[in-house]
Ligand SMILES: Nc1ncnc2c1ncn2[C@@H]1O[C@H](COP(=O)(O)OP(=O)(O)O)[C@@H](O)[C@H]1O
């Protein structure tokens with residue numbers, strides 16, 4: 001028998017977020033970093049393949065996603081789930097629309113849904129508008145994202161601008177009435193020539209209800225929230241399947257390349273606590289200085305005294321100034337490269353418990369550490385579990401790693417995560 005659910009996530013924090021929600025909902029999950037080189041050997045309900053496809057050119061995102069789809073189909077996946085950000089992070093050209101349509105073509109399906117709703121993390125969709133907490137997406141700080149600034153909260157409009165197919169809406173008046181009304185709405189939209197529908201959802205109850213209406217859909221596209229509503233379709237009941245990870249060991253460190261509002265607050269709280277923190281200065285990196293080794297030589301001797309932080313996290317004004325000089329994509333890639341080299345240097349120097357803040361940053365760090373699979377452990381905050389992974393560092397016995405999405409976690413997230421790992 002094949003796997004029940006095959007998932008393709010467009011970034012690495014997003015992949016652990018989805019895997020975590022599936023695990024919380026009762027599924028046994030394998031998370032793979034990139035398309036696995038061989039067939040699946042574990043007995044699991046779902047596989048999440050993490051790609052770094054959110055901000056790459058859309059043709060590349062499509063190619064990578066189709067390769068992931070082929071592998072999942074070879075493992076007998078019954079349903080495919082394309083996971084993107086709960087803030088619908090997209091570049092001007094996509095990639096949510098182009099990847100969705102390529103997957104629809106490959107699966108030969110004429111209809112799918114799209115909903116980033118994740119109520120537990122305060123992402124809700126109403127009348128097709130995405131709210132983050134009490135404000136609309138474009139007032140949430142996401143308008144200042146370094147790579148995917150989100151300036152339009154109307155998801156029908158955003159998705160339509162990325163798609164050839166007609167985009168419609170399953171609004172709350174249908175969702176509220178339950179699965180039968182949602183199925184009826186889908187039939188009506190199909191007749192009207194709609195290929196992709198944004199779906200409203202405000203609560204976990206809504207997600208469970210729409211999840212059951214989507215039981216027979218070959219392709220689902222969503223944030224991680226919808227995962228809560230799917231295991232029931234496979235006869236799986238809620239109940240955590242989090243793995244008991246090996247006992248944590250080694251020194252502790254945080255590396256952060258996220259510039260989100262929440263990460264800025266978390267970095268500020270860490271610095272305020274008086275623990276050692278080292279800033280990556282983009283200007284010095286651009287000038288060709290060996291910033292990675294400079295920081296490592298200062299940070300490594302301090303590891304015995306408790307966690308250290310290395311960050312490029314900055315406010316929107318500073319990010320804009322850097323981008324004006326270097327270009328947004330170039331600045332992003334350059335900083336990711338330095339932080340990834342630092343993450344590897346920290347693990348080589350004895351770090352066994354590592355937090356990475358930022359999705360693109362996590363992708364770069366996980367790749368630099370040579371991690372190919374992660375085991376999902378206990379949740380720290382909604383959307384962020386501790387994980388265990390093997391690296392390709394000679395002699396390394398594996399590390400505990402938490403990939404924190406930009407806007408997830410409370411202000412004390414770093415402290416809370418290390419307190420949890422000590423249990
Ligand atoms: N000070 C900075 N100036 C410009 N870009 C930055 C700075 N710090 C980080 N970045 C880049 O911003 C992007 C942040 O994206 P990401 O890591 O996905 O964080 P988030 O999870 O908040 O979206 C990365 O490409 C990172 O390299």
Ligand SMILES: O=C(O)[C@@H](O)C(=O)COP(=O)(O)O
Pocket residue numbers: 011013014015017018084085086087223224358359360383404405406407
């Ligand atoms: O859905 C979410 O919000 C996260 O899983 C996610 O994808 C976050 O991406 P980053 O903010 O880039 O970490």
